[in-house]
Structures are given as C-alpha cells and as structure tokens.
Amino acid sequence: MKxxxxxxxxxxxxxxxxxxxxxxxxxxxxxxxxNRIFAAxxxxxxxxxxxxxxxxxxxxxxxxxLQLCADAGWERVSxxxxxxxxxxxxGREVTPIQSDKGMEGRRYFRKKLxxxxxxxxxxxxxxxxxxxxxxxxxxxxxxxxxxxxxxxxTGLAVVLFALHLLWTLVHxxxxxxxxxxxxxxxRSALPLCRARVALYWVSxxxxxLGQVLFPLFGLLFTxxxxxxxxxxxxxxxxxxxxxxxxxxERLGGxxxxxxxxxxxxxxxxxxxxxxxxxxxxxxxxxxxxxxxVSADAARQLVRAVQDAKAERGQNGxxxxxxxxxxxxxxxxxxxxxxxxxxxxxxxxxxAFAGWRTGEETPPITRGETWERLLEALEWEETP
Numbered sequence: 001m002k003x004x005x006x007x008x009x010x011x012x013x014x015x016x017x018x019x020x021x022x023x024x025x026x027x028x029x030x031x032x033x034x035n036r037i038f039a040a041x042x043x044x045x046x047x048x049x050x051x052x053x054x055x056x057x058x059x060x061x062x063x064x065x066l067q068l069c070a071d072a073g074w075e076r077v078s079x080x081x082x083x084x085x086x087x088x089x090x091g092r093e094v095t096p097i098q099s100d101k102g103m104e105g106r107r108y109f110r111k112k113l114x115x116x117x118x119x120x121x122x123x124x125x126x127x128x129x130x131x132x133x134x135x136x137x138x139x140x141x142x143x144x145x146x147x148x149x150x151x152x153x154t155g156l157a158v159v160l161f162a163l164h165l166l167w168t169l170v171h172x173x174x175x176x177x178x179x180x181x182x183x184x185x186x187r188s189a190l191p192l193c194r195a196r197v198a199l200y201w202v203s204x205x206x207x208x209l210g211q212v213l214f215p216l217f218g219l220l221f222t223x224x225x226x227x228x229x230x231x232x233x234x235x236x237x238x239x240x241x242x243x244x245x246x247x248x249e250r251l252g253g254x255x256x257x258x259x260x261x262x263x264x265x266x267x268x269x270x271x272x273x274x275x276x277x278x279x280x281x282x283x284x285x286x287x288x289x290x291x292x293v294s295a296d297a298a299r300q301l302v303r304a305v306q307d308a309k310a311e312r313g314q315n316g317x318x319x320x321x322x323x324x325x326x327x328x329x330x331x332x333x334x335x336x337x338x339x340x341x342x343x344x345x346x347x348x349x350x351a352f353a354g355w356r357t358g359e360e361t362p363p364i365t366r367g368e369t370w371e372r373l374l375e376a377l378e379w380e381e382t383p
Contacts (some may be wrong), residue, residue, distance in 0.1 A: 001042070001043040002032070002040055002041065002042050002043070003029055003040070003041045003042075003043070004038055004039070004040050004041075005038070005039055005041070006037065006038060006039070006194060006199075007034050007036065007037060007038060007080065008037060008080060008197040008198055009080075009081065009083070009192040009193055009194065009197065010081045010083075011055055011056065011081055011082030011112055012082075012112050012113070012116060012168075012171070012172060012175065013187075013188055013193045014053045014054065014055055014082075014083045014108075014185070015053075015185045015186060015187045016049070016054040016084060016113075016187050016188050016189075016190055016193050017085070018052070018053040018187075019187055019190070021051035021052075021085070022051065022189055024041055024049075024051070025048075025049040025050055025051055025337075027142070027207050028043055028044055028045055028049060029041035029042070029043060029049065030042055030043075030044045030049045030051075030087055031042070031051055031085060031087050032077070033078055034077060034078040034085055034307050035078070035080060036080055036081055036201075037201065043057050047086070047090060047091075048060065048088075048321060049088070050087070050088040050094060050378060051086065051087055052074055052086040052087075052088075052094075052096075052097065053083055053084070053085055053086070053273045054071075054083065054084050054086070054097060055082065055083065055084070055107065055108065055111060055112065056079055056082050056083055056084045057084065057217055058059075058186055061092065069084075069086060069096065069097055070089075071097075072094060072097055073083075073088055073089050073092035073093055073094035073095065073097045074086040074087070074088060074097065074382075075088075075089050077276075081197075082112075083261075087238065092253060093339060094194060097358075100185060101129050102184075104184070105183050105184040105185050106186060108178070108179070108185040108319070109179050113172055113175060113176045113179065116172060116181060117172045117173070117176070118171070120165060120168055120169045120172060121169065123163045123165060124162075124166065124169060127161075127162060127165065128162075131158060131162075131309050140217065140307075140308040142300075142303070142304040142307060142308075143301075143304040143305065143307070143308045146268065146270055146271050146297070146300060146301050147266045147268050147270075147271045147273070147301070148212040148266070149210075149214050149267060149268045149269060150209075150211065150214040150215050150218075151210065151268075152210070152268055152269055152270070153206045153207070153209050153210030153211035153214065154207055154211055155166060155210075156206050156210075157203045157204070157205075157206035157207035157210060158203075158207075160199055160202060160203035160206065161200070161203035161204075161207075162185070163199060164196065164199040164200045164203060167196050167199065168196060169216060171188070171196060173339075175188070182211070182229070183214075185195070204366060223262040225239050225240060225261055225262065225264075226261075226262055226263075226264070227233065227258075227259075227260060227261040227262070230259065231258070231259065232258055232261045234280075236261065237255075239369055240261065240263050240264065240276070243263060243274050243276070244274065244289055244376070244377055244378045245263070245276040245287045245289055245376060245377070246276075246285065246287055246353060246372070246373050246376035247278060247285065247376070248278055248280055248283055248285050248355075248375065250372055250375075250376045251285070251355070251369055251372050251373060252368065253280070253283055253284075253285075253357065253363075254280060254281075255279070255280060257280040257283075258278055258279065258280040259279060259280070259283040260277065260279035261277075261278055261279075262275075262276065262277040262278075262301040263275070263276050266288075266290070269293075270291050270292060270293050270297050271290050271293070271297065271301060272290065272291050273289050273290030273350075274289050275286075275287075276287070276288070276289075277316075279316075282315075282356075282357070282358050283355070283356060283357045284316060284355060284356045285353075285354075285355045285356075285357065286316075286317060286352075286353065286354050287351070287352065287353045287354075288305070288350075288351065288352040288353075289349070289351045289377055290350045290351070291347065291348060291349050292348045292349070292350065293348070294348060295347055295348055297348070298345050298347070298348050298349065298350050299345065301350050302332065302343065302345050302350055303326065305343060305350065305352055306334070309321075309322070309336075309343075309352075310322075317341070317354060317356070320336040320337060320341055320354075321336055322334035322335065322336045322341075322343050323335060323336070325339075325365075327342065327344070327365055327370075328370075329344070329346065329370075329374045329379050330344040330345060330346050330379075331345055331346050331347065332344070332345040333345070335365060336354075337354070338361075338363060339363035339364060339365045339366075340354055340355060340356070340361045340362075340363060340364055341353070341354030341364070342354065342364060342365060342373075344379075346359075346379055349377075349379070351377050351379075353377075
C-alpha cells in the first residue's frame with residue numbers, strides 16, 4: 001500500500017523534514033521517493049522504519065559522503081531542495097552520520113543561513129528596484145493591469161513572490177536567532193514551512209498562467225476580427241455588427257471602402273469590453289467600450305485611458321489630451337482635439353471614441369452623430 005503527501009520543504013528546514021519523516025516512520029510508512037512538491041511512502045509492517053535527512057553534500061565530496069552513509073546503513077532515496085533524504089537499509093544496523101551536534105550546527109549556519117540569507121537580501125533588493133523600472137517602461141501598465149487577465153495574474157504573481165522572499169528572509173533571521181541561542185540546527189512548525197514554500201510555487205504558477213497560457217488562450221479562442229489592407233468579408237462584418245461599437249456607417253458615413261478593420265474582445269477579472277478600429281478611404285474611426293465590475297473600477301479605468309492616450313501615440317491618431325466637458329448621456333465626459341474624440345463614463349461603463357473624416361473632421365459630439373454614437377454604444381441619452 002502506498003501513500004502520497006506533500007513535501008514542500010527546503011534545506012533550511014531539514015530538521016523539520018527529519019521530524020516529519022520520523023512521524024511517518026512511527027506510523028509504519030517508509031519513504032519511497034520524493035520531489036520538490038510530493039512524496040510517496042510505502043507501508044512497511046515487518047521491520048522498523050527509520051529515516052535520515054541531511055544537508056546535501058557538495059559535488060567535490062559527494063561520492064565519499066554517499067559511501068559513508070551506505071557503510072552506516074543508509075540508502076539515499078532522493079535529493080530535493082538542497083536536502084539528501086535517506087532510509088535505513090533492510091536488515092542493517094544503522095549508525096548516526098551527524099553525531100557531533102555542534103559541528104552539524106556550525107555547518108548548517110555557514111552553509112544555509114549565512115549564504116542563503118545574503119542571497120535573499122540581494123534578490124529582494126534587486127526585485128524592489130527592477131519591478132518599478134520595468135513598469136516604468138510600459139506607459140500603459142495601468143491600462144493593462146485593469147483590462148488584461150494575463151497582466152493581473154502576472155502582477156499577483158510578482159506580489160506573492162515578493163511576499164515569499166520577505167517571509168523567507170524573516171524565517172531565516174528567526175532560525176539564525178534560535179541557532180545563536182541553542183547552538184544547533186532548529187526545527188520549525190511543519191504547516192508554516194509548507195505554506196511558505198507553497199507560496200513560491202503558487203507565484204510561479206500564476207506567472208506561467210499570466211505570461212503564457214492566458215495570452216495563448218486569447219490568441220486562439222477570443223472572438224474578434226483583424227483585417228489589414230484587404231476587404232472585410234460578410235462574416236467579419238457580422239461579428240462587428242453584433243458588438244456594441246459604432247462603425248462609420250452607423251455614424252452616417254460609408255463602410256464600403258474599408259481596408260482596415262480590427263475588433264478584439266478585452267476581458268479581465270475587473271473589465272470586459274471591445275477595442276475597435278476601422279479605416280475606409282480617408283475616413284477612420286476608433287472606439288473602446290468597457291463594462292467594469294464597479295463604478296470605482298470604471299473611474300480607475302478612465303484615469304488609465306487618459307494616461308495611456310496622453311503618454312504615447314497609437315493606432316494612427318497620435319497623442320490625445322482630454323479636457324472635461326459636460327455631455328448628455330454620460331455621468332462624466334471629456335473631449336480632445338476639437339471634440340473629435342470623447343471619453344465617457346456612465347455608471348460602470350466606459351467608452352472612448354474618435355474619428356477622422358477627410359480634411360475637416362466635424363465634432364463627434366453634435367446633433368445626429370452624437371445620438372447615433374450613443375445608440376451604437378447601447379447607451380440612452382439621459383444618464
């Protein structure tokens with residue numbers, strides 16, 4: 001009979017691992033194999049079960065160390081997270097490998113606490129400076145964090161990884177204090193040790209989801225249209241017509257000369273919406289329409305859109321600076337470039353729209369054009 005359980009222990013807690021293995025041995029379970037996350041045990045009833053956990057030996061003296069353990073009656077099962085895990089050979093009398101607790105404690109202090117403590121401090125400082133610098137390179141990071149599931153998962157992964165580093169640093173300092181008091185490698189609470197290591201693996205899992213799986217899923221399965229320098233098909237136009245976004249035709253223009261058509265769905269834990277762009281001859285139209293989980297999220301999204309449009313030119317319309325202007329049909333509204341671009345918030349909904357028509361583009365906020373825009377956004381005129 002076999003039993004599978006979590007391992008999730010590191011070399012800095014190898015004495016905790018020893019106590020865990022001793023508890024399993026008293027219940028008649030012998031370690032069969034172990035990796036960074038899981039351990040497998042087998043039931044043994046015809047002989048006593050004994051285990052031994054030690055810091056992994058360096059490469060230069062590894063063969064001699066393993067031979068010493070074998071001569072003492074120990075068989076190495078696994079090397080995991082800087083630890084060597086052994087079980088007693090059947091029918092052999094075993095002798096302790098680490099008989100000098102003072103020497104064992106000094107080895108533990110030098111090899112794990114000092115070296116890894118310094119590395120943790122350096123890594124934490126690098127992360128503290130590197131993350132803000134990388135964020136500053138993306139002028140639209142706030143927009144991405146609100147509208148992209150992948151960005152949200154990645155951000156959460158970075159936060160959890162930083163918490164893991166901070167927790168590990170505090171844990172190591174606590175172990176160092178206890179070693180200074182007792183002069184031997186200390187033990188810790190098994191659930192806390194596992195929770196700290198689990199935080200590390202969860203952070204990397206979220207990072208993988210955010211940077212690889214969700215972008216790949218969006219690329220393969222998210223509904224949308226993308227046409228460049230070609231004539232859209234009827235099927236592509238049908239997708240556009242079902243989306244709550246304006247087209248040039250809906251605003252009183254013509255769709256017939258369209259050679260660029262882009263419609264992509266945006267979805268995250270906070271925001272769901274559409275990003276639309278259309279070019280037809282000398283005319284062009286851009287629209288982003290979002291539904292947020294709350295009015296506060298919508299206000300945050302408005303600020304993110306303003307920052308993104310003001311900091312970098314994109315999608316052919318360049319940099320936009322919005323000014324407040326009261327418009328019917330919205331709780332808050334802003335305009336840019338002689339009212340040819342608008343930014344609107346109504347409750348939990350946010351919309352950005354703008355156009356270019358020939359040499360003189362009329363305001364998008366006037367008369368029938370404005371009514372058609374609100375209708376295309378599926379907004380009533382009176383908020």
